[in-house]
Amino acid sequence: MENFTPFLSLAGGLILGISATLMLAGGRIAGISGILGGLIPPTLDFARWRILFILGLIGGAALFPVLGGDISFININPYNFSDDVHYAALIVAGLLVGAGTNIGAGCTSGHGVCGIGRLSVRSLVATMTFMVVAALVVFIIRMVTGS
Known part of the structure; x- marks a missing residue:
């Protein structure tokens, strides 16, 4: 754990939590996909x-x-892809994330921070799905690239 910064992480988490709470108090959800x-x-x-x-x-x-x-x-470029493959992968990943936030009616910040904070079962399921899929994608990419 080279970059473990518990105090900075705690401060960032507190700022994020306070910001999300203030937005929620104003009737808004701090979900980036919804805001954008x-x-x-x-x-x-x-x-x-x-x-x-x-x-x-x-x-x-x-x-x-x-x-x-x-x-x-x-x-x-952690997997040392060529520039062509790297940019293509970023474009495909961005499109998949956009489609996923549309299908899931929100993103990790909306569901993970705000939704779970509101005790939303839908947000809990969505966040668990995000995390499982992310772990699978990392596993598959590491198996394919050998890194």
Whole structure:
């Protein structure tokens, strides 16, 4: 466990939990797929907070290394795929995730953070499904690539 940071992880979890609770108190779910999907087609009444939320996600990620966060452990191409295969895999994965969030009526943040927090059985089943499929995909990819 090279990158175990219990205090930073706890702080991040608390910030995420507080943010999700505040959004829920305002009648909104902090699910990224729902927030992004609500921008298509855009309506000004509902777009402003969604755009700010997405900009906050992007801004937070951009500020992380600027504020001293270490991203050296991130390996963009961990299986050493060629660039063509790597980009094709990313495109296919993105399309599958988009289809899955549509079929599952939400994403890991909506179901996993907000739904389970609301004691939703549907969200618990969805999150368990996400985790099992993720474990299977990692297993299959590692078996295929030998890494």
